[in-house]
Amino acid sequence: MSLQGRGAAWGFVAPFIVGFAAWCAGPLAASLFLSLTDASGASARRAEYVGLANYRAALGVDRTARADAAGPGPWLAGDGRPTDPLVYRSLGNSLAYTAMTVPVTLAGSLALALLLMQRVRGFSIVRTIVYLPHLLGGVASLVIWSWLLNPRFGGINAAIRAVYAAADPLLRATLGVTTEGWPVPEWLFSPTWCKPALVLIRAGTVGGSVLILMAALQRVPPELGEAAALDGAGAWTRLRRVTLPQLRPALVFVGLIETVFAMQAFTESYVLSHRSQQDGLLFAATYLYRTAFESPHRLGYAAALGWILAGVTGVMIAPWLAWGRRRAAFEEGGT
Amino acid sequence: MRLSRGMHVTSVAVAVGVCAWMLLPMLWAATSALKPLEETYAFPPTFRVESPQPGNFVEAFRRLPMARFLLNSTWIAGVSAIGAVLTSAMAGYALARFEFRGRRIVGACVLAALLVPSQILIVPRFLQFEWLGWLGTYKPLIVPAWLGGGAFNVLLFRQFFVATPREAEDAARLDGAGPWTVFLRVALPSARPAVVTAGFLSFVFHWQEFLDPLLYLTDFKTFPVSLGLRMFQTLAGTWANLLMAASVAAMLPLVLLFLAIERDLMRGLGVLTSARRGRGTCDPD
Numbered sequence: 001m002s003l004q005g006r007g008a009a010w011g012f013v014a015p016f017i018v019g020f021a022a023w024c025a026g027p028l029a030a031s032l033f034l035s036l037t038d039a040s041g042a043s044a045r046r047a048e049y050v051g052l053a054n055y056r057a058a059l060g061v062d063r064t065a066r067a068d069a070a071g072p073g074p075w076l077a078g079d080g081r082p083t084d085p086l087v088y089r090s091l092g093n094s095l096a097y098t099a100m101t102v103p104v105t106l107a108g109s110l111a112l113a114l115l116l117m118q119r120v121r122g123f124s125i126v127r128t129i130v131y132l133p134h135l136l137g138g139v140a141s142l143v144i145w146s147w148l149l150n151p152r153f154g155g156i157n158a159a160i161r162a163v164y165a166a167a168d169p170l171l172r173a174t175l176g177v178t179t180e181g182w183p184v185p186e187w188l189f190s191p192t193w194c195k196p197a198l199v200l201i202r203a204g205t206v207g208g209s210v211l212i213l214m215a216a217l218q219r220v221p222p223e224l225g226e227a228a229a230l231d232g233a234g235a236w237t238r239l240r241r242v243t244l245p246q247l248r249p250a251l252v253f254v255g256l257i258e259t260v261f262a263m264q265a266f267t268e269s270y271v272l273s274h275r276s277q278q279d280g281l282l283f284a285a286t287y288l289y290r291t292a293f294e295s296p297h298r299l300g301y302a303a304a305l306g307w308i309l310a311g312v313t314g315v316m317i318a319p320w321l322a323w324g325r326r327r328a329a330f331e332e333g334g335t
Numbered sequence: 336m337r338l339s340r341g342m343h344v345t346s347v348a349v350a351v352g353v354c355a356w357m358l359l360p361m362l363w364a365a366t367s368a369l370k371p372l373e374e375t376y377a378f379p380p381t382f383r384v385e386s387p388q389p390g391n392f393v394e395a396f397r398r399l400p401m402a403r404f405l406l407n408s409t410w411i412a413g414v415s416a417i418g419a420v421l422t423s424a425m426a427g428y429a430l431a432r433f434e435f436r437g438r439r440i441v442g443a444c445v446l447a448a449l450l451v452p453s454q455i456l457i458v459p460r461f462l463q464f465e466w467l468g469w470l471g472t473y474k475p476l477i478v479p480a481w482l483g484g485g486a487f488n489v490l491l492f493r494q495f496f497v498a499t500p501r502e503a504e505d506a507a508r509l510d511g512a513g514p515w516t517v518f519l520r521v522a523l524p525s526a527r528p529a530v531v532t533a534g535f536l537s538f539v540f541h542w543q544e545f546l547d548p549l550l551y552l553t554d555f556k557t558f559p560v561s562l563g564l565r566m567f568q569t570l571a572g573t574w575a576n577l578l579m580a581a582s583v584a585a586m587l588p589l590v591l592l593f594l595a596i597e598r599d600l601m602r603g604l605g606v607l608t609s610a611r612r613g614r615g616t617c618d619p620d
Contacts, residue, residue, distance in 0.1 A: 008514035012429035013441050015422040016489060019482025024448050027459035034459060112353065118346050128597060129354045135593060136361075138543030139561040140585040143568055144364040147575055155363050158380045204357060211604055264454060267545040271565060285454050292458050293550065299458050306455040313452055 035304035041297030054304035058087045087305065089279060090287035091312060093195070097283065098262035098316060101199045105258050106251070109206040113213035114239075127214075134207030142271045145201045149187040156200075157184045188272055191280040198268055198281070209254045216250030217243070252324035256317055263313040284309045361586070368392065368580035375575040388576070395580040398571055403556060404563030405584065411548075411559055412541035415477050419484030419537040420530055426483065427492025428518055432501065445493075448486035461550055475551040476544070480537065488533045495529040496522065531596055532603030539589060560585045 035054055039047035060083045082088050116127055133141070148154045164179040171177050187197040224242050233241065244251075266285040273281045288309065292302035362382065367375050369387045396402055429435075430442055464475045483489065507521045508514075523530065545561045552558060555566065567581050593600070 009429045009433035009435040009438075011515075012425040012433070012518070015481065016426035016483035017441065017444070019422075019479055019484075020444050020448055022463075022482065023460065023479050024451055024456070025444075027456045027463065028451060030459035030462070031455045034462075115346060115349060115353075118342075120343065120346055120350070122347075123350065126350045126354055127601075129357050131601075132590065132593060133357050133360070135539050135589055136586050138585075139545055139564045140582040141360055143564055143578060143582045144360045146568075147367065147579065148360060148363050152378060153376055153380050153575070155359070155380060155382070161379065204360065207357075215604075260452070264452065270545070270549075271568070288454055288457065289546070292461070299462070303455075303458045306452075306457065310452040310455050 031303045031306060034300050035307055037300040039300040039303075041295070041299070047300060050300070054301045055308070057083050057301065058304055058308060060084075086279075086282070086287055087308070090282045090284045091309070093280065093282055094263055094265070094284040094309075095312070095316070097195050097198060097265065098259060100195055101202050101262045102255060102258045104199055104203055105206050105209060106255055108203055109209035109213055109254060110247075110251070112206065112210045113217055114243075116210065117214060117217050127210075130210055131207035134205045137205040139267065139271055141205075142201070142268055145197075146188055146272055149197050149200075151184060151186045151189060154187075156187070160184050186276075188274055189276045191276075191278045194272075194274075194277040194280040198265075198272070201268065202262075209258065212254055213247065213250055216247050220246040249324060252320050256320045256324075259317050259320065260313060263309070263316060284312070361583075364579045364583050364586075367576055368395075368583050370576050372574065372576055375579075391576050391580045392584065395567075395577040395584065398574075398577060399563060399567050399581070400556065401560070401563065401567075401581055401584055404558055404560040405588065407557060407563075408542050408559040408561070409588070411473055411476050412538045414473075415480035415541040416534050416537040418477065418481030419488055420534045421484070422481055423484030423488035423533060424492045424523060424526065424530065425518070426489045427494075428496055428522055430489070430493045431496035432504070432522075445486045445489050448483070449490070457546075457550075464551060470551055471553045471557075472551075473557070476541070476547055480541070484533075485537065485540075488537065491533055492526065492529055495526055499525065528599060528603035531599040535592070535596060535600055538592070542589060 034047070036049055036051060037047035038050045038053070062081055062083050112130060116123055116130070149156050151157055161184060164182050168179045171179060185193040185196070187193050220243060224246070225238050228238050228242050264285055265283050266289065269281045269283040269286040270289070273286070284305070288302050288305045291298050291305060366382050366384050368391055369384045369389065370391075371386060371388050374385060426441070426445070430438060430445070460475075464470055467474075469475050469478075503525065504517050504521050507517045512520070542559070543561060544559070545565075548559050548562050552562065555563075558566065564581055564585050567578055572578055
């Protein structure tokens with residue numbers, strides 16, 4: 001490449017480099033510094049260095065105080081309560097939501113990808129229908145879902161009630177029980193059901209992951225399955241022993257992305273939060289937002305919360321990374 | 336693999352069920368939007384619409400400036416998407432085609448930008464935009480898109496160009512075209528699937544963006560439809576039929592756009608998802 005070309009290369013990457021420096025590397029360093037200061041709303045410029053005080057305030061436990069009913073949660077045994085219980089509450093919510101939603105979306109998108117790989121006429125339209133909600137997963141769809149999940153006037157509970165009614169005669173005849181008066185979930189109006197409600201909503205937007213897994217499935221050499229079939233392996237064995245190992249990098253990728261998204265979830269929490277959930281949808285990102293952008297605008301503290309959330313997210317994705325690496329090591333080790 | 340008859344029937348049945356689930360919110364919204372208010376609060380609820388009220392849509396647009404919100408979103412998402420495609424294509428092209436000192440560092444920056452958790456950046460970015468005097472304008476939403484256009488898009492274009500033969504570009508260069516001419520006249524037009532895919536995904540991303548407008552916009556007349564809808568929900572959420580009409584209006588442009596370019600998009604996504612693990616990740620060709 002000529003000298004002119006070399007200069008041109010830098011011209012081509014210049015916008016990206018400027019953007020990276022201004023909106024990624026720069027803020028990253030600034031955030032680290034901010035988290036060590038007491039910067040707050042009006043006086044962000046006159047912030048003072050406070051060392052690790054923000055981290056201590058966020059994660060610390062006050063041993064002199066008694067644990068109260070709304071206290072720290074089961075993972076903090078013994079006396080004392082956190083100096084900021086909402087940190088643990090919001091992180092716990094995010095972790096619980098992640099633990100619920102990732103297995104569902106991962107299993108769901110894998111099942112859908114395997115289904116849609118079958119050569120059946122009309123499945124290309126199904127693929128479109130599955131992908132579309134993935135694109136529409138914004139505020140509009142959240143608003144629609146909140147109405148669909150309305151305990152009294154929504155379609156979901158109407159369907160549940162219909163199932164109850166249909167099962168009633170059968171259950172009466174066989175077991176002598178009636179479904180009359182069986183409870184229906186309160187969904188977004190309940191502390192216990194609000195997270196499952198969110199999982200339900202997320203399950204409708206797996207289309208992106210389905211597409212990634214389908215692309216990976218297309219790369220699995222068909223000879224492998226055929227050879228296994230000749231050896232007498234059934235469909236289930238072929239799936240477990242041939243397809244899934246080949247699919248592992250894609251599964252790791254999807255699992256990683258789903259985990260990070262769930263840990264960072266904000267919009268769904270902000271739009272769908274309701275008093276009757278008793279902070280059940282107060283996620284870590286939402287608490288960060290509240291801390292920074294609602295009075296008294298504790299910016300330094302919020303920056304520290306960001307790093308804590310990033311650290312927890314890092315711990316959550318470590319298993320995925322380890323799982324992905326194990327395969328690479330295995331491949332290099334010999335075949 | 337050929338399917339047995341039973342498997343075939345089961346597959347179709349499951350697929351129909353899945354489609355019903357995927358389409359449920361849109362159908363529910365569409366029917367609710369056409370109901371008179373007392374029908375939306377009928378018990379038990381149904382999909383049936385006794386007396387359709389298309390006037391609900393007009394009413395929804397009258398209560399809040401929904402048309403304005405839609406226009407704002409179109410502008411923000413459109414301008415951002417153009418910038419994102421242009422600058423990420425430039426970076427991806429350079430990474431795929433040029434040998435230059437520091438290329439590995441630039442590649443590392445792309446990966447780093449993908450990995451940095453966004454919540455760490457929220458507070459410093461806000462202070463930065465405040466310092467720049469950009470609060471209350473569209474600049475915080477648009478300018479970053481014009482500078483880099485997202486690491487994911489850069490990677491996408493890099494993969495696309497790595498997988499594309501360069502003969503046409505070499506021929507143009509031999510004819511005396513400079514690197515910029517080659518890029519704009521030869522490389523970019525040949526990257527149509529990548530351009531359509533990256534452009535569309537950026538458009539959707541910026542259309543759906545909620546936190547950034549929430550942080551940086553102050554005047555409700557400048558709100559994109561995501562914020563506008565949230566406002567609708569808090570101010571007039573009990574008018575369920577109008578709220579559903581507004582939600583349908585907020586999604587319809589994306590649905591139409593998607594259906595218009597679906598063929599190109601699916602091909603682009605296919606090429607790109609399979610190119611993701613194509614030839615080496617960060618190594619020179």
